[in-house]
Amino acid sequence: MKKSILLFFGTLLTFLIFDRIVTMVISNAEKKIYIESSIGKVNQFIKVKDSVDVLVLGSSRALHHVDTRNFGKAAFNIGADGKKVAYCAALSSMLQKEGQIVLVHVDHNRVFDKDYDGRDGRGLLYKAESNENLSEFYKAKFPTEYFISKGVHSYPYNGKALIILKNFMVKDSVNQSGYEPIFPTEVQKAVFANMFKEEKSQMNIGITKPLSISNEFEKYVDYIQETAVANGSKLVFFTSPSLSKVDGEVHDKVGKFFENRGILYLDHLDYFENQDLTLWKDYTHLSAKGANLYTGFLLAQLAEHGVLSYPAH
């Protein structure tokens, strides 16, 4: 048995050395990336977060729907595919600028998603070492993952290594606003037109009744609010337009949830009443044309609620 124990610990030691070397290479490459993909955008976010006046947080719907170039103030859109409220909470833990406007995109079905476990929040674990507040966030919200990352340094880079190496080698232009417009291809337009013929709009997708607010969702909204209060930020949650509709009960319940917390919530799900397909890429994503129109409306709404002191363009 001694031979086996020796071999086991030898393997463990070798693995830990490998782990340190590989992590060092990946981490050094990662810090130099400022182009597309979530990694580069996070670096860009860290670079500008304490200087911009407006930040837009959320999923791909935030990313593709809010054109931060139209804000007239320094603004950055850090929306990213597949990211939800836990990821937004992790981002918000890094904010420090006083009086900043923080817009957080939220989808109705996420509010009631009982299976939501906040897994997306682990996406910034690799940055925990370089930011004390973020490190505290992970200690409090993801203690197991934080503990593992202390022993196995490569753990936070799960699913990111190849993208980091690829982006390190491929040079591309830096996207200063963070916003990514969608210009649907002819194939995408045709596919969506076909789908739309069959089903004009969807209703209550991913929502089960009776409605019950997800505990995880609540937890992270509270965290974002606490951070905003501590920084004196103006916090706004909003829902952008979609062809995936919800009924009145859902609208009311989400509205009440934010109202009870004293958070300004703008529900723009039904903003586009007409069914002009050029405004859409699919049921839930606006085209660049739709995003441009919607951003104008969002700015006007923010001005109306006194969040921004100037009217929309």
Added chain:
Amino acid sequence: MLFNSLAFLIFFPTVFILYWSIPNNKIKTQNVLLLIASYVFYGWWDWRFLSLIAFSTVVDYFVGLQIANAKNNRKRWLLVSVFVNLGLLATFKYFNFFIESWIELWSLIGLETHVGTLNIVLPVGISFYTFQTMSYSIDIYRKELQPTKDFIAFSTFVSFFPQLVAGPIERASNLIPQLLTKREWKHENFKNGFFQICIGFFRKVVVADSIGALIDGVYNEPGIHNSTTIGLAVFLYSFQIYFDFSGYSDIAIGTAKLLGFQFKRNFNLPYFSTSITEFWRRWHISLSSWLRDYLYIPLGGNRNGTVMLYRNLFLTMLLGGLWHGSSWNFVIWGMFHGILLAIERGFGLIPKKYNLFNNLLTFFLVTLIWVFFRALDFGDTKIIFQKLFTGPYRELYIGDIGLLVSTFYGLTLALLFDLYLFRKGLFLEDLGNRIKNVAFVFAISFIVLNIILFYSSASNFIYFQF
């Protein structure tokens, strides 16, 4: 408990240390520990279903002794075992399927019937442990096995955690003798087991789970995807199911080795087969040999002429399909395999030597038939085949580019490894010990590092549902 969970990463080392710390490797104490550990492992999922395993255990333990002791009623006792085990399966797995099929059958001729279905959960692994206990009673009936009087050893045989929920389906003749003899620590078992576990985890969490994340959306809504995307999903699913299930078997076999047990090989590079017949000798070997010994041969095998041979092949595969799940899609999947086996046998299409063309043709056929296995229902199956065969093949839908790159990276490594085993004629089960210590250390470090960097988020093993 899932192998790919933090709970298992704590559970197994704890059991392992306690197990080998027992003074003099006392068999009885070790078996009690394994039995408790196995019930904890299963109860982690849902403790209520432990009663089913306990029930099946008690019945077959008692029936086994009765068959051996009875002079006239041996068959009657055997029927008790078959009736109880198939009864459990019929109730928990097939009841709703039969009722729904019955209603549909009558609706075809315009008659409406009202028969209630049951609101029941399918107990994980029920198909595996019922087959395992049933074969114990059948072997005793055939006088191929002596029943054990050691209830603890028998209970451990039924519930042994490495293979409890998704196999391999271990024969009593292989496992019970091992449970009754002293287990000694062997360095070669450690190397082989440790290496196989690492490969199993890589196959499962890096390759199969990444493919799953990539193609689940396509299979869930084939109607909205184009032919190119569907073609890629169909191609990749072949690898998902292979690496998912063989990965599970590798972890199970490796885990058992670390505890001093030898399981039978369950996969032997099935995608290098040059015929469907060979495929079934290499794929899920513990099930195919079970079906051969307890269904195909009792039906008559190849002893009663050509027509009966084809019938037996067809029936065996049809029921083998139904074993996988209570849906007509599984029945059709088994049926196609049965037909192809019969055709190969009838026309003498089984090559004696390896050739690439037959290998690719076999892979192509197996891949197409997997569509029945994965599609959510028959309607989706039709859509998938329609799109595959009529096109048009347009631009590929790529969801998450990072996931796609990671998936192909993992898949390439896994396929190169399989190719290496095939070309060298090696078996994974004893590869670890063939590697020199320094190379072993580097190989394990490389595999584990890749698992950490490229694992996809935890999802169930496909075969858990069976």
